Amino acid sequence: MVKAADRAKNPARSSVWLETRTSRSGGGPAGLDRDRIVAAAIRMLDEEGLAKLSMRKLAAELNVTAMSLYWYVDTKDDIIEYAVDTVYGEIDLAAVDAAGDWRDRMRVLALDYRRMLVRHPWMSPCAGYYLNIGPHAIAVGGKIQETIRDTGLPMDRQPSAMSAVFQFVYGYGTIQSQFESRAAQAGMSQNEFYGESIKAFRDDPQFMEALEPMTDLLDERASHGSVTEIWDRDFDYALDVLVAGIEVMVARESAAGTGT
Amino acid sequence: MVKAADRAKNPARSSVWLETRTSRSGGGPAGLDRDRIVAAAIRMLDEEGLAKLSMRKLAAELNVTAMSLYWYVDTKDDIIEYAVDTVYGEIDLAAVDAAGDWRDRMRVLALDYRRMLVRHPWMSPCAGYYLNIGPHAIAVGGKIQETIRDTGLPMDRQPSAMSAVFQFVYGYGTIQSQFESRAAQAGMSQNEFYGESIKAFRDDPQFMEALEPMTDLLDERASHGSVTEIWDRDFDYALDVLVAGIEVMVARESAAGTGT
DNA sequence: AGAGTCCTTGTACGGTGTACGAGACCTAGT
DNA sequence: ACTAGGTCTCGTACACCGTACAAGGACTCT
Numbered sequence: 001m002v003k004a005a006d007r008a009k010n011p012a013r014s015s016v017w018l019e020t021r022t023s024r025s026g027g028g029p030a031g032l033d034r035d036r037i038v039a040a041a042i043r044m045l046d047e048e049g050l051a052k053l054s055m056r057k058l059a060a061e062l063n064v065t066a067m068s069l070y071w072y073v074d075t076k077d078d079i080i081e082y083a084v085d086t087v088y089g090e091i092d093l094a095a096v097d098a099a100g101d102w103r104d105r106m107r108v109l110a111l112d113y114r115r116m117l118v119r120h121p122w123m124s125p126c127a128g129y130y131l132n133i134g135p136h137a138i139a140v141g142g143k144i145q146e147t148i149r150d151t152g153l154p155m156d157r158q159p160s161a162m163s164a165v166f167q168f169v170y171g172y173g174t175i176q177s178q179f180e181s182r183a184a185q186a187g188m189s190q191n192e193f194y195g196e197s198i199k200a201f202r203d204d205p206q207f208m209e210a211l212e213p214m215t216d217l218l219d220e221r222a223s224h225g226s227v228t229e230i231w232d233r234d235f236d237y238a239l240d241v242l243v244a245g246i247e248v249m250v251a252r253e254s255a256a257g258t259g260t
Numbered sequence: 261m262v263k264a265a266d267r268a269k270n271p272a273r274s275s276v277w278l279e280t281r282t283s284r285s286g287g288g289p290a291g292l293d294r295d296r297i298v299a300a301a302i303r304m305l306d307e308e309g310l311a312k313l314s315m316r317k318l319a320a321e322l323n324v325t326a327m328s329l330y331w332y333v334d335t336k337d338d339i340i341e342y343a344v345d346t347v348y349g350e351i352d353l354a355a356v357d358a359a360g361d362w363r364d365r366m367r368v369l370a371l372d373y374r375r376m377l378v379r380h381p382w383m384s385p386c387a388g389y390y391l392n393i394g395p396h397a398i399a400v401g402g403k404i405q406e407t408i409r410d411t412g413l414p415m416d417r418q419p420s421a422m423s424a425v426f427q428f429v430y431g432y433g434t435i436q437s438q439f440e441s442r443a444a445q446a447g448m449s450q451n452e453f454y455g456e457s458i459k460a461f462r463d464d465p466q467f468m469e470a471l472e473p474m475t476d477l478l479d480e481r482a483s484h485g486s487v488t489e490i491w492d493r494d495f496d497y498a499l500d501v502l503v504a505g506i507e508v509m510v511a512r513e514s515a516a517g518t519g520t
Numbered sequence: 521a522g523a524g525t526c527c528t529t530g531t532a533c534g535g536t537g538t539a540c541g542a543g544a545c546c547t548a549g550t
Numbered sequence: 551a552c553t554a555g556g557t558c559t560c561g562t563a564c565a566c567c568g569t570a571c572a573a574g575g576a577c578t579c580t
Contacts, residue, residue, distance in 0.1 A: 014442050014445075014446060018460050024526095024527095027526075027527085027577095028526070028527040028528070028576090029527070029528070029575085029576070029577095030527080030528070032527080032528090054566080054567065054568085055567080055568065055569080056566085056567080056568090064528075064529090065528070065529055065530080066568085066569085067528075067529065067530085067569075067570095067571095068527075068528050068529075070568095070569070070570095071526085071527060071528075075568080075569080076567095076568065076569090124388050125385045125388055125389055128384050128385050128388060128434045128435075128438060129385055129438070131438070131442060131457075133457075133461075133467075135467075138467055138471060141471070142471055142472075142474065145471075145474050155476075155477055155480075156477070156480070156481075157497060158477070159477070159481075159494055160493075160494040160495075160497040160498045160501070161497075161498070161501060163428070163431075163432055163494055163495075163498050164428055164498035164501045164502060166431070167427075167428045167430075167431025167432045167434075167435070167498075168423070168424055168427045168428040168431060169431075170427075170431040170434070171423075171426075171427025171428060171429075171430040171431040171434075172423055172427045174388045174427075174430070174431075175388075175427070178388060178389065178391070179391075182274050182391060185274075186274060197391075197393075200278050201393075207393075207395075207398055211398060211401070211402055211405075212402075214401075214402065214405050216415075217415055217416070217418070217419070220415075220416070221416075221419075233420075234419055234420040234423055235420075235423070237417060237420040237421075237509075238420045238421070238423050238424035238427075240505075240509065241420070241421060241424045241502065241505035241506055241508075241509055242424060242501065242502070242505055243505070244504070244505040244508035244509055244512075245500075245501035245502055245503070245504040245505025245506070245508070246501055246505070247508075248501075248504035248505070248507075248508060249497075249500065249501050249504055252504075284557090284558095287546085287557075287558085288545085288557065288558040288559070289544080289545070289558070289559070290558080290559070292558080292559090314535080314536065314537085315536080315537065315538080316535090316536080316537095324559075324560090325559070325560050325561080326537085326538085326560095327538075327539095327540095327559075327560065327561085328558075328559050328560070330538070330539095331557085331558060331559075335537080335538080336536095336537065336538090521580100522579100522580085523578100523579085523580080524577100524578085524579085524580100525576100525577085525578080525579100526575105526576085526577080526578100527574105527575085527576085527577100528573105528574085528575080528576100529572105529573085529574075529575095530571105530572095530573085530574100531570105531571090531572090531573100532569100532570090532571090533568105533569090533570085533571105534567100534568100534569100535566100535567075535568085536565100536566075536567065536568100537564105537565095537566090537567100538563100538564090538565100539562105539563085539564085540561105540562090540563085540564105541560105541561095541562090542559105542560085542561085542562100543558105543559085543560080543561100544557100544558085544559075544560095545556105545557080545558080545559095546555105546556085546557080546558100547554100547555090547556085547557100548553100548554085548555085548556100549552100549553085549554085549555105550551100550552085550553080550554100
């Protein structure tokens with residue numbers, strides 16, 4: 001029989017989800033449970049960040065020794081992979097179905113996806129690192145696919161359009177959550193942090209050279225409202241661009257299909 | 261006077277680039293040098309990945325003790341931040357200028373950016389984690405901005421369009437490099453790895469349910485050519501979508517500008 | 521009472537980033 | 551020539567990390 005530890009040591013093992021899963025539900029004295037472990041991990045990740053999470057601290061949070069966790073999980077990485085998938089589950093897929101046409105549904109999904117990434121700043125690096133093939137991530141993927149299908153694009157173009165939209169959302173969510181958590185870490189409001197960054201740039205001639213064409217814009221933005229509003233407004237407009245682009249491509253494909 | 265170590269310990273310190281930099285060029289017996297350290301770090305990161313890089317191993321590579329590195333650098337994180345910026349420097353900005361209109365320039369830049377991310381699989385998580393405000397990253401940002409400016413979009417819309425394009429490139433590069441390095445780690449070709457993943461899905465009823473609408477497509481793709489070609493083709497088409505979207509928005513904005 | 525299964529723990533190993541202080545070298549000033 | 555100070559390297563040490571291993575407690579079944 002292959003032991004759990006051996007499986008985990010296999011360098012070709014790409015994901016927890018590609019293993020035959022054992023439930024190991026917790027009838028033990030500590031009332032432990034993989035769900036409870038993952039939930040605690042998520043809480044700690046949200047509060048302290050990815051770098052600060054350790055098995056010992058996580059165990060302490062659950063009033064247990066570090067090694068107890070290994071009964072439910074093969075490695076620390078597995079906990080994080082479970083956490084990632086659990087957080088994918090926070091995206092409200094029912095709300096997507098409730099929305100109108102594909103444009104609305106895509107918007108609702110994109111907004112909720114981004115909100116999720118920003119709410120959990122550790123998610124972006126993790127989601128970029130692991131194969132996201134847990135049940136919740138797959139469900140989100142399926143919903144994205146469903147949404148794109150209704151655009152009317154030919155099937156072999158749909159994955160490409162999916163990428164255009166949701167890789168953008170991922171990238172955007174990444175830098176936004178990055179920015180926000182840096183600001184929080186520095187103990188500043190987002191507006192303050194933005195202002196300080198601009199000021200630091202302005203003092204450095206090297207930056208000014210490369211960014212010269214941008215400075216007017218940066219100033220204008222700094223004085224123009226809260227940073228949060230700018231994030232929202234830019235995101236919205238980018239989605240407009242994507243919707244418009246898809247519409248054009250649909251028209252083109254159908255024109256090509258009918259022989260011009 | 262503020263010592264280097266104290267600066268590094270400051271929790272509000274957001275980036276190496278926001279500090280007054282001391283050059284510390286290496287006239288020492290070991291011929292060390294910050295550039296040499298960073299170059300070695302990049303080589304090791306490319307070969308072994310982010311998780312395997314340690315100060316001791318990096319130092320050994322340079323025939324030096326771990327602590328020697330700290331003369332040139334405050335923390336390990338700083339080395340990585342320098343490495344990230346150095347790799348941004350690999351993007352060929354001159355080639356962008358040589359290309360034709362904004363569509364071509366945007367394409368050239370996007371392709372090279374993606375190539376860079378795929379060539380250095382550790383880049384995506386790192387670029388997502390650090391503020392990318394080193395000189396090379398800023399230069400790339402400036403070039404992106406220059407490119408987008410020529411679309412004719414009003415200035416306050418340009419950052420949004422920049423996001424749409426280059427956050428997409430970042431996201432796309434992230435999953436592609438992720439996929440490729442997983443395949444390599446598993447000792448398979450990309451086609452083999454793709455096939456194995458599909459097979460694993462097919463054996464799991466839970467996956468099949470969520471992905472049911474996609475399976476035909478996945479099969480079609482698996483039989484349709486090399487995975488590498490698919491990556492390229494999808495990326496290209498997504499850029500088409502983005503270009504088309506920007507063109508539409510330009511037309512709309514100018515229509516609105518002239519009062520319809 | 522004994523055996524077996526499930527869960528938790530203590531201990532220990534080899535690794536990590538890096539603080540601190542002691543040197544080795546070189547260069548400048550007297 | 552001799553010293554002083556700056557520049558660079560190293561050895562040691564600390565606290566912490568992920569986790570292998572084996573021993574134990576609790577509970578169930580026979």
